[in-house]
Amino acid sequence: MMETDLRRRRLLQQLLAGAALSLPLASGQAAPSRPRVLVLLELQGANDSLNTLVPYADPAYRRLRPRLAIAREQVIALDERRGLHPALAPLLPLWQAGDMAFVEGLGYASPNRSHFRSIDIWESASGADRFLSGGWLAPYLQSRPAGKRFIALGEDAGPLAGSPDNTLLINNFEAFVNNAKRLRRVQQETANPALRHLLSVQNAMQAAALDFARAEKPAELKGFGKDPFSRDMQTIASLISSQSSVGIYKLGLAGFDTHAAQLPRHGRLLTQLAKGLRAFSDELKRRGRWQDVLIMSYSEFGRRAAENGSAGTDHGTAAAHFLLGGGVRGGFYGESPSLTRLSDGDLIAGVDYRRYYRTVARDWLGFDELPLLKEHQALPGLFA
Amino acid sequence: MGKWIRGLSVLSLLLAVAAPVQALTDAQARHLLVRSGFDRPPADYQRWLKADREEAVARLLSDTRTDPALAAPDWAEAPVLSVYNEVQRSGEPRAQVSKRVRQQQSQWQRELEEWLLANTVLSEHPLAERMTAFWHNRFTSSFTKVGNAQLLYRQHMFLRRHALGNFETLLRGIVRDPAMLIYLDNRQNRKDHPNENLARELLELFSLGEGHYTEQDIREAARALSGWSLDGDLAFQIRTRQHDAGEKVIFGQRGRFDGDDLVSLILQQPATAEFLVAALWREFISPQPDPQLVSRWAAQLREQHYEIQPLLETIFLSDAFWDPRHRGVLIKSPLQLVAGTLRAFSIAPRDYRPLVVAMRRMGQWLLNPPNVKGWPGYTDWIDASRWLTRRSFLHRLLSTPQGPAQGGAMDNPMRSGGVLQTDAAPPALYGTGMARSRLQSLLLVSAPVQPLPPGATREATIKHWALDPVYQLY
Numbered sequence: 001m002m003e004t005d006l007r008r009r010r011l012l013q014q015l016l017a018g019a020a021l022s023l024p025l026a027s028g029q030a031a032p033s034r035p036r037v038l039v040l041l042e043l044q045g046a047n048d049s050l051n052t053l054v055p056y057a058d059p060a061y062r063r064l065r066p067r068l069a070i071a072r073e074q075v076i077a078l079d080e081r082r083g084l085h086p087a088l089a090p091l092l093p094l095w096q097a098g099d100m101a102f103v104e105g106l107g108y109a110s111p112n113r114s115h116f117r118s119i120d121i122w123e124s125a126s127g128a129d130r131f132l133s134g135g136w137l138a139p140y141l142q143s144r145p146a147g148k149r150f151i152a153l154g155e156d157a158g159p160l161a162g163s164p165d166n167t168l169l170i171n172n173f174e175a176f177v178n179n180a181k182r183l184r185r186v187q188q189e190t191a192n193p194a195l196r197h198l199l200s201v202q203n204a205m206q207a208a209a210l211d212f213a214r215a216e217k218p219a220e221l222k223g224f225g226k227d228p229f230s231r232d233m234q235t236i237a238s239l240i241s242s243q244s245s246v247g248i249y250k251l252g253l254a255g256f257d258t259h260a261a262q263l264p265r266h267g268r269l270l271t272q273l274a275k276g277l278r279a280f281s282d283e284l285k286r287r288g289r290w291q292d293v294l295i296m297s298y299s300e301f302g303r304r305a306a307e308n309g310s311a312g313t314d315h316g317t318a319a320a321h322f323l324l325g326g327g328v329r330g331g332f333y334g335e336s337p338s339l340t341r342l343s344d345g346d347l348i349a350g351v352d353y354r355r356y357y358r359t360v361a362r363d364w365l366g367f368d369e370l371p372l373l374k375e376h377q378a379l380p381g382l383f384a
Numbered sequence: 385m386g387k388w389i390r391g392l393s394v395l396s397l398l399l400a401v402a403a404p405v406q407a408l409t410d411a412q413a414r415h416l417l418v419r420s421g422f423d424r425p426p427a428d429y430q431r432w433l434k435a436d437r438e439e440a441v442a443r444l445l446s447d448t449r450t451d452p453a454l455a456a457p458d459w460a461e462a463p464v465l466s467v468y469n470e471v472q473r474s475g476e477p478r479a480q481v482s483k484r485v486r487q488q489q490s491q492w493q494r495e496l497e498e499w500l501l502a503n504t505v506l507s508e509h510p511l512a513e514r515m516t517a518f519w520h521n522r523f524t525s526s527f528t529k530v531g532n533a534q535l536l537y538r539q540h541m542f543l544r545r546h547a548l549g550n551f552e553t554l555l556r557g558i559v560r561d562p563a564m565l566i567y568l569d570n571r572q573n574r575k576d577h578p579n580e581n582l583a584r585e586l587l588e589l590f591s592l593g594e595g596h597y598t599e600q601d602i603r604e605a606a607r608a609l610s611g612w613s614l615d616g617d618l619a620f621q622i623r624t625r626q627h628d629a630g631e632k633v634i635f636g637q638r639g640r641f642d643g644d645d646l647v648s649l650i651l652q653q654p655a656t657a658e659f660l661v662a663a664l665w666r667e668f669i670s671p672q673p674d675p676q677l678v679s680r681w682a683a684q685l686r687e688q689h690y691e692i693q694p695l696l697e698t699i700f701l702s703d704a705f706w707d708p709r710h711r712g713v714l715i716k717s718p719l720q721l722v723a724g725t726l727r728a729f730s731i732a733p734r735d736y737r738p739l740v741v742a743m744r745r746m747g748q749w750l751l752n753p754p755n756v757k758g759w760p761g762y763t764d765w766i767d768a769s770r771w772l773t774r775r776s777f778l779h780r781l782l783s784t785p786q787g788p789a790q791g792g793a794m795d796n797p798m799r800s801g802g803v804l805q806t807d808a809a810p811p812a813l814y815g816t817g818m819a820r821s822r823l824q825s826l827l828l829v830s831a832p833v834q835p836l837p838p839g840a841t842r843e844a845t846i847k848h849w850a851l852d853p854v855y856q857l858y
Contacts, residue, residue: 116528120755131588131757133764157767168768171745179772186833186853193671194715197763198771198853199833205768 034292036327036364037240040159040250043273043299045257046115049319050305050347051266052088053102057081060339068262068307082332087270090278091324098330099281099290100322101382103356105335107318107349111301115257115315119300123158125354125372132372134162136357137248140367141167144247149208151239152250153232160250165200168208173218173235180209215242223279229253230276237283240293256299260310277324284326291326294364298353305339305347318349321356327364329384352376406436410825415711416440418829418858419668420700421510423724426815426826441700444511445693448548453506457495460537464618465489472616492533497750498736500540501743504723506732515547515692516540517719518667520751521758523558523590525567527751535563535618536751551660551690555591556647559612560620568756571613573606574626580606585756587650596655597635604632608646651690657682661695668699670710671762677704712829712857715765718746720858721774725781725850728827729810745773766856775851782847783809811846820845828854 051068055061056075075083076092082102084092094100110128112118121128125136141150141163150167152160157169170176183206186199216238224234232251239246253273258266277295284290302319318337335350342348354376362368363383408416413432417424432440463469465488470481504513520543527536539561546554558564559582565571568582583605587597597605611627614620622642632641634649641649650656661682665673681698688694699705716724722739726732733739740750747770753759766774785808815823820842824832832852836845849855 114529116526116755131755133757133760164763164767169770171769176768176772179776180768184834188833190833192713192830192857194713194763194857195830195833195853198715198766198856201766201768201771202853205771208768 034243034289035247036366037246037289037293038248038360038364039236039293039295040248041295041297042119042158042250042252043256043297044119044252044254045299046118046301046303046315047256047297047299047319048258048262048266048303048313049299049321050303051262052085052270053078053104053320053322054083054085055081055336055339056083058339064306064339066307067311068313079332081336085267085270087267088274090274094278094281094324095330099326099328100324100330101328102320102322102332103334103351103379103382104320104332105318105337105347105350106321106353106356107301107347108352108354109349111317111346111349113301113315113317115300119158122298122300122353123161125357125370135159136370136372137361138162139370140361140365141248143367143369147245149204149211149244149246150248150250151246153235154250154252158250158252160248164197165204168205173212176205177209177212180205181213183209211244212239215239215244221283223282225272225275225279227272227276229272230279233276233280237280240284240289241287258303258312259308259314260312262307262312281324294323294325294327294360296323296356296360297321302347304345305342306345316346317343318347323360323382327383329381333379333382351379355379407434408432408436408440410822411711411829412437412706413440414826414829415706416444416700417510418724419705419714420444421514422504422720423728423827425728425730426818426823429826437701437706441697444700445697447509448512448693449509450512450516450544450547452503452544453508454499454503456537457492457499459492459495460534462534464532464534466532466616466618468616486531489531489533493527493536493751494737494740496533496537496540497740500750501719501723501736501740504719505726511696512544512547513723514667515696516544517717518664519543519547519554521753521761522663523554523561523564524753524756524758525561525563525751526753530563530566532563532566532618535566539563540751548693548696549691551685551692552647552651555650556644558590559586559609559643559647562614562618562620565612565614565620566618570609573610573612574623575610575628578603578606578610578628582606582612583609586646589757591650591659592653592655593659596653596659601634604634604641605646607632608634608641609643612643654679654682654686657685657690661685664695664699665704666762668696669702669704670713674704677702712854714858715762716856716858717759717761717765718743718748718774719750721746721856722777725778729782729814731781731810742773742777746770746777774856778850778855779847782811782850785809809843809847811850812843814846824849828852829857830854 050061051070054070054075056070056072056077057080062069070085074086076086076089077083078095091100108121108127112121112128123135124132126132135158137159138161141160144166148166150160150163152158152167152169153173154171157167160167183202185203185206188199190196218231218235218238221234221238224230236249236251253269255265255269281290284293298321299319302316303313304316308314337347337350354373355378358370358373358376359378359382361370361373362378410429410433413429417429417432435443465485467478467482467485470485471478474481507513520540523543525536525539527533530536542557542561543554546557565582568585569579570582573579573582580602584602587602587605588594607628607630611623613623613626627642629640631638634641634646635653637649639645658678661678662673665678681695684698685695704710722743743750747765748759815826823846827846827849832849832854834848834852836848840848
């Protein structure tokens with residue numbers, strides 16, 4: 001009976017995938033080469049990647065997680081070892097189309113388990129023993145020609161911090177456009193760097209707001225949910241569709257710090273995540289832009305291999321992250337961490353996360369000048 | 385040409401002899417008082433204008449009281465509420481107690497944030513407030529990690545008490561401060577399981593700065609601090625069995641050092657004084673410290689046994705401080721912007737919560753710096769989101785009439801005479817009777833960059849100035 005269920009589900013998923021695949025053929029095929037866009041997605045609070053990309057065939061998985069393991073028949077198998085959490089079903093068509101890749105075993109040496117410290121490490125591309133202030137992409141942003149823009153939606157710029165002349169941190173997009181377009185453009189030479197900074201931020205905001213005001217209103221894009229994550233994805237989709245000058249976006253989905261009663265909460269989060277990403281990819285395919293867009297996930301750390309006493313998981317180390325986009329060569333990359341060879345109960349990171357970054361910087365953005373990534377080898381073959 | 389210059393200097397000499405010429409101008413008085421404190425109501429500057437630099441700085445430093453304007457919140461001095469103590473006392477299950485304690489502490493945290501801001505707004509000792517904030521941003525701790533508002537209150541009172549005092553006292557106290565020991569994990573620093581967090585930050589951020597110690601020094605410093613922990617009531621306690629009493633080598637010196645010895649060794653390093661002087665330079669003079677002056681003042685600081693007040697006197701009397709090229713080159717922190725604006729326009733809020741929230745959106749969540757390095761400040765204070773928040777805060781504050789002040793804990797009795805009680809928006813009463821040009825030089829450090837709309841009323845003009853980018857500078 002379970003087998004039939006599974007087969008039925010697969011069939012349904014393949015049908016859905018077919019539907020999604022047929023869309024870009026209509027409009028996207030002959031698209032001229034357009035500027036590439038990167039979307040950085042922070043899974044805030046540390047996503048439990050063992051229950052996202054599930055090592056369902058490994059008996060150790062069920063041993064470590066008697067209460068939290070996803071039942072084998074619910075897992076959406078991607079190969080003979082790994083499968084998706086059932087809430088990620090909307091992403092299966094993307095996987096099947098070869099638009100989704102997982103990079104496994106990401107982390108860094110001497111891992112720090114504080115949310116704050118570890119997200120600083122990930123966002124600045126530093127090691128455990130160094131404090132760096134800017135985001136890891138700052139040198140890239142600073143080197144861009146005038147007129148290019150970068151946007152972080154939410155409370156912090158994260159990887160985009162440190163380039164205020166062309167990076168906008170936007171809390172509420174509509175309020176930003178309404179308020180910033182009323183700012184005055186001030187053309188004034190000044191020898192005072194503090195004043196120069198203020199004026200350049202103000203001028204950048206005003207110019208961006210005028211640019212964004214011309215874009216299609218995000219609310220006019222169909223198929224997106226009403227939750228904050230879907231709305232952020234909707235905003236980004238509308239800006240990409242309207243050919244705005246934004247090259248990189250950052251957004252976050254919060255709530256992954258699942259120390260207790262994880263199953264229902266994590267399931268809800270992954271549902272939100274998958275629906276938002278799916279609506280986004282459907283929209284961009286319709287607009288013929290899916291080939292130009294790459295979404296990359298990251299998080300402060302993974303969670304511990306074993307469940308804790310409150311049916312949750314505590315702060316851990318290594319994690320798997322995903323890349324989505326028309327230019328991705330789907331599949332598995334990195335190293336699956338062993339579930340039997342643990343370090344103090346934690347998965348051992350086989351791949352320094354900066355290799356993941358360098359791959360994206362070099363092969364997607366075409367920029368290999370980030371000093372902090374120099375000594376980390378890119379992962380081969382991630383992009384078609 | 386040469387003759388002309390000579391003529392000019394003779395003239396200025398003559399004028400200097402006639403004392404009033406050296407008296408501070410509006411711009412100079414503003415510079416001294418805003419740099420060392422916060423914006424002020426226009427009338428406040430009056431009594432500083434007759435003084436010259438020496439007199440003004442002496443007056444500024446003569447009042448070294450650091451006590452808070454407001455009485456402590458009633459929970460602040462009560463026995464420390466901790467999960468451990470509550471479980472002992474009530475016998476309830478730990479999970480239940482833990483939730484209750486967390487909620488109580490969060491409530492107190494919010495009260496503490498409001499209390500801190502209110503004190504800054506109401507204080508009669510602006511320099512003491514600025515220095516207290518300065519120490520908080522050197523010896524950082526965050527509520528998110530510490531989780532105990534009472535301990536953070538005590539840490540605050542310690543920093544406040546010694547804000548203008550002695551750096552050695554501060555450094556010795558901070559390595560015994562319970563909130564700090566929790567924040568930097570020193571309770572986990574045990575003889576056979578060292579935790580280097582406190583040792584590392586003590587050297588890197590609190591005293592020497594990067595590049596003036598080795599990784600070996602850090603490991604050994606951690607050993608010296610092992611066992612410096614807390615008891616069940618979260619008071620400082622040296623757990624001798626967890627202390628590594630063996631021999632250590634720190635900065636090339638050998639001995640059975642403990643935490644106190646470590647602080648003494650740190651204070652012998654010239655880099656310690658230089659690192660502190662450079663930070664004070666960035667706080668009070670400009671973003672780029674002058675290395676020669678920094679090392680000269682650092683030597684003086686060591687000769688004066690790390691007394692802060694004489695150092696501040698040197699800073700405030702220096703040519704660098706008064707150099708017109710250094711005027712307006714710093715960016716107000718959210719605390720300076722919010723407290724300074726309330727002070728300048730004599731607004732005594734009845735509810736500080738919205739202001740705390742606004743400051744948080746401007747990037748300064750009181751007692752929750754972004755990381756152990758604290759707020760980087762300067763240009764980091766201004767990005768798109770923060771700039772809009774600053775503008776909308778100013779716009780709303782200065783457009784809303786301030787109704788009659790109601791008596792309450794937050795209203796300062798000492799200032800109630802000056803509190804606006806009117807149906808008009810604050811700019812209407814700003815510096816009544818003074819010329820516009822004069823008000824501009826008291827409100828702004830240099831000419832506004834945004835042109836005034838033609839025919840702007842006096843009230844509209846003042847609000848316009850406050851919304852000008854130049855108002856963010858000090």
